[in-house]
Amino acid sequence: MKAVSYRAHGGPEVLEYGELPEPVVGPDSVLIQVKAAAVNPVDWKAQAGYLDGMIRSVFPVVPGWDVSGVVVRLGADVPEYQVGDEVMGYVREDVLSQGTYAEYVAAPVRTLARKPERLSFEQAAGIPLAGLTAYQALRAVGAGSGDTVLVHAAAGGVGSMAVQLARHFGARVIGTASEHNHDYLRSLGAEPVVYGDGLAERVRALAPQGVNAVLDLVGGGVIHTSPELTAPGARLVSIADPEVSRLGGRLLWVRPDAAELTILAELADLGVLSVEVAEAYPLARAADAQRRSAEGHTRGKLILRP
Structure with missing residues (x-):
């Protein structure tokens, strides 16, 4: 699969765009075909090594925790979803390794909710984190x-x-x-x-x-x-x-929470919660998206599209 990754800590210049193996899908996870991934400041801060005392990095690391997409494969015990379901998630695990700057991501169901019907994939990717x-x-x-x-x-x-x-x-x-x-x-x-x-x-x-x-x-x-x-x-x-x-x-350090994410999805479908997309970049330009994020003046979300 096409993905963006880094093999050592650093700034946007360490990002590499290329082929990586498709992620392994655990028993309580699903494989998501990524339609959009949001870029957040924590992505480039973790990439720079600022979170080393909190979260271990397993190189090569695919950055990103925010995603929206379509379920294409189920783990061994996932009654919550079916293939074809549209979902969004804050896919944070206990190590930095298999993130969302990729064509596919394996996501535990505890990190997911159904995508709001009212929102595009780009907008939905901006909600979770x-x-x-x-x-x-x-x-x-x-x-x-x-x-x-x-x-x-x-x-x-x-x-x-x-x-x-x-x-x-x-x-x-x-x-x-x-x-x-x-x-x-x-x-x-x-x-x-x-x-x-x-x-x-x-x-x-x-x-x-x-x-x-x-x-x-x-x-x-x-x-x-x-x-x-x-x-x-x-x-x-x-x-x-x-x-x-x-x-x-x-x-506060935000935690993945499927029930709370479902509440946010419902509020989005009711029109209570809206998402402004500042710009969408192709996945190959993830470094440019991170540079803009680091400027600190962006209104709305920066999005990557595989």
């Missing part, structure tokens, strides 16, 4: 009706999902983003503010009593502004800054 991260972060802070939630990096892949889900849960959302993304955030139901110096004052102008919950989706120390703009008892969660624990919050 970002959507589950947003969903689990909002659950961690208990966001709901009557809450005011501050979402840092609200126009990004995870942030846009968090805005839509928080609004669906009944919360008011204030989102940080560069000014050219403010109309986009308003279209999702958020009240935008520019990040940077003076952020606390700008947030306080919108929420004089402070916000009830903060989602840090970007890192870089933004969580340290929280005491200046939160109400007493506010809940904090970060996906990027371990210092959140010192402030009484939680550092």
Whole structure:
């Protein structure tokens, strides 16, 4: 099969496009013909070796955890799916080895849900990692009706999902983003503010009593502004800054969860959750997609198509 892989840690330049053996399908897994795979920052960070202390790499490594596609083969014990089913998944296992930048991927059923009928394969591939991260972060802070939630990096892949889900849960959302993304955030139901110096004052102008919950989706120390703009008892969660624990919050590492992914699929089919595709690249140009992802200014998802 055609796939993108790397044989040593490094940047986009270490990626190789070529033939690799088709993955082995375990008893509780299915083989998916990949229709689209999303590029996420964690892909190139893991590739650079930043996760070596957490996840072992078995070279050659095919990057990627997000996928949508069609089931073409079943493992020995998979009553959940049939050949021909359209699925999406956050296919993260305990090692870095057989990822989704490929024509085929073997995926445990615990990582999958049925693809939303309303969405294209490209859009569906953008849901799993970002959507589950947003969903689990909002659950961690208990966001709901009557809450005011501050979402840092609200126009990004995870942030846009968090805005839509928080609004669906009944919360008011204030989102940080560069000014050219403010109309986009308003279209999702958020009240935008520019990040940077003076952020606390700008947030306080919108929420004089402070916000009830903060989602840090970007890192870089933004969580340290929280005491200046939160109400007493506010809940904090970060996906990027371990210092959140010192402030009484939680550092979140997203987990595959088939039931939660099914909820996200259902919300997408109801029109509650939408996905913006920034650009789709052919699989052979995965390095270009990673370079654009690393720039950090992309609105929506970057997608690979085999």
